[in-house]
Amino acid sequence: MYNLFSFKPSSHNLDLLYNQISPPAVANAVVNTEYEVNRRLQRYVMVATYTCMGGFKLRDPLNTQLFCRSMVWGADVWPDCIAEDDLCEIDNGGCAHYCTPQGKNRYACSCQEGFNLASDAKTCKDANECAIDNGGCEQECFNTFGSFFCSCRDGFAPKDFACIGEFVQAELLGVSQAS
Numbered sequence: 001m002y003n004l005f006s007f008k009p010s011s012h013n014l015d016l017l018y019n020q021i022s023p024p025a026v027a028n029a030v031v032n033t034e035y036e037v038n039r040r041l042q043r044y045v046m047v048a049t050y051t052c053m054g055g056f057k058l059r060d061p062l063n064t065q066l067f068c069r070s071m072v073w074g075a076d077v078w079p080d081c082i083a084e085d086d087l088c089e090i091d092n093g094g095c096a097h098y099c100t101p102q103g104k105n106r107y108a109c110s111c112q113e114g115f116n117l118a119s120d121a122k123t124c125k126d127a128n129e130c131a132i133d134n135g136g137c138e139q140e141c142f143n144t145f146g147s148f149f150c151s152c153r154d155g156f157a158p159k160d161f162a163c164i165g166e167f168v169q170a171e172l173l174g175v176s177q178a179s
């Protein structure tokens with residue numbers, strides 16, 4: 001086994017080493033591997049520098065490299081190539097819930113069921129389902145954050161969106177009112 005850091009490798013050695021520990025693939029990127037002098041460590045280290053393919057760009061232009069230490073490739077932050085025109089790739093486009101790319105440098109936010117898009121077109125606010133047709137509830141409608149529920153007045157029991165009177169409940173349970 002070669003000691004990676006104790007010598008300046010010849011191109012032949014570099015080929016041998018490269019075959020042993022080729023750097024990991026990063027999606028939509030090409031990689032160039034070479035030895036560089038690390039002045040802090042006072043030795044040569046193997047460095048893989050990634051370049052994004054056409055139509056892609058680095059998520060963070062400062063994170064382009066992986067370093068080989070003890071035969072393992074790593075970095076504090078790994079290089080990452082994202083679509084050039086996909087603003088949703090960065091911080092979800094600022095959307096609270098969903099971000100949908102819509103062509104070059106355009107995107108739209110949308111919300112999960114039970115929420116409506118706020119006036120800033122990014123955040124999502126609770127939809128008050130009860131405000132429209134009483135939420136479809138027969139009697140009481142209670143709005144909750146992200147949802148709602150139906151309820152019934154005294155003497156009635158909820159069944160889906162409807163309310164069943166006590167007499168009907170007893171019949172459903174097979175209880176005779178006469179007994």
Ligand SMILES: [Ca+2]
Pocket residue numbers: 114126127128129143144145146147148
């Ligand atoms: Ca709600």
